[in-house]
Amino acid sequence: MKGVLLVNLGSPESTNPKDVKKYLDEFLMDERVIDVPWLLRAFIVKGIVLNTRPKKSAAAYQKIWWEEGSPLIVLSERLQEKIDKFTEVPISLAMRYGKPNIEQGLKELSAKGVDEVLLLPLYPQFAMATTETILVLAEELQKEKFPQMKLTTLPPFYNRPDYIEVLSRSIAEKIENLDYEHLLFSYHGVPERHIKKSDITKSHCQIDGTCCKTPSPAHQFCYRHQCYETTRLVAEKLDLNPDAFSTSFQSRLGFDPWLQPYTDRTIEKFALNGIKKMAIVTPAFVSDCLETLEEIAMEGEEIFHENGGKEFTVIPCLNDREDWVKTLSSWINSWAELTEEESIVK
Template sequence: MQTNNTAEFQKPKKGILLVNLGSPKSTNVKDVKEYLDEFLMDEKVIDYRWMFRALLIRGIILRKRPAKSAEAYRTVWTDEGSPLIVITEKIKEKLQKMVDVPVEIGMRYAEPSIKTGIEKLVAQGVTEIVLFPLYPQYAMSTTETVVEKAEEVRKEHFPGIRINYVQPFYNRENYISCLAESIREKLPAQFDALQFSYHGVPERHIFKTDPTNTCNLNDCCSRDSNPSHTFCYRHQCYKTTELVLEKLNIPREKAIVTFQSRLGNDKWIEPYTDETLENLPAKGIKNLAIVCPAFVSDCLETLEEIAMEGKEEFLHAGGEQFHYIPCLNDEDRWIQVLKDLCDEKLNEFYLV
């Protein structure tokens, strides 16, 4: 008598989880405070001991910042909701049409959480997940915290699933070509400089992620074959810039690299975006184009901080033309890059 062992030999089902930063569920001060508490209390974001972190964030920052942040969110909020969430959903929908495995989204902070995204995939029978942190460059406050959180969730709630992580893609040819073409199409005909504004991180984060303990925040970023580069956010930002400039055939002297969104009084990597915007007109740069390649989807940090506040700073200082270049968002060429990078990791499951 034969037994049916079909279930026993059934192939594992694969899925994709796209992970972005996250957003408050509304512009209500209470919701913004709840979001900021989860975000800023992450030890990978503000890397102090828990007690000092709690005193700083809950005792000082969260007393005034939520109201100010809520006001900022209101300037970019759409009828559909948070731009970051809305755009990530659109990316998911487009990617889903291009792949034959389930696709869900998760946010590192707030909802839909990483746990929620995995639950949705598991409910569809998925046992092997390609998790894609939507950050081109590696940083402990982005890629690292996403991977650690996903592993924590997997071990606690889904021990039977496997996760394969897409690595930072800051220097991948397909991504660089995609980014360069997107910028090329949006550049004004005439501009004095192209500014690359990346999200900033405290200097100590660069040292903490350096496995060689040799970083000097200077010439080491440009050395060839430096093992620190795999985990150096600063190097990866400069490398992205260099490769994009090559594609655009723009001379290095016409480009500016800066870092935005610093918080508190700690030393963050320089030069700072806001100070640079205030100083450029005095140096003869009156017609400026600016792009934010640390982000793949427009959000508060690009729409409010750069396209609105940054523009005001530049024009007030004597600038004449300020041209913000949007993120890749749900452009079709970017969705193709997403698919290609996910396919690589989906195929790796077969090799294990």
């Protein structure tokens, strides 16, 4: 019997600093998030970050927390419930960090008689710290605790026409009657070394402005390429003027170089250069979360206004909108209809 496990990033159980600290510990101690030797990672996370960051992060979560709970969790649950109405296979939900975790999700499916699972990471682009860490953990759990279960993974969908159609429509709905001067595509940042570590050719990725545009097998696992390609495809779909949009990367930790340009500095630059009205979309996320609701919609807007900007429009993530639900459901139904001999997700 087939079933599907939707997997999102995760969230603290509450805005209490103790819960936030527990969540950050699990998240930041992941070797694919902070990819340094364990002792150094433990020193950074347990010795420094967890002594200073939880209270600050808890305050940020308090700004965006809903009455029902974490926005990311609530929105993911709504998505799951809606997909369930358009599909005939069991649908479970899990988070990479926090609860419900991946083991719980697989256990729930197994209890329903599922022995073939479509693992569906809710990330359009591939990255070590998102898709890869989900796949690695799921495979470890499958081998250790669910040996009779077969796992199939939906590949990154950053360039699938139906995804681009839905994303473009969500943007168009917000900007069609908006007199904006610039549309910024802001993606979550990652350290530059992650890009080079994911390069299966070991030579293509130079992060020099040209490698992402030059065809290569490396693009299959290149987060930077996939982000820029998402922007390109949407801009093409919406027939955007090349001067009216750009791409940036938000959220960074530590002092190592991360993907640039940085979103906060880009917003500041636009405002200082006379842009009065801008819109921003965050296509690395399909569900609104701390990074979109607080970092962009609050901090980003504050930066824009402080430096002379006037109108700052944040475009919501796809969340549980109907066309996105139907798109995901169609992917699931296509997979569910495959015979045992067919192994590729169509």
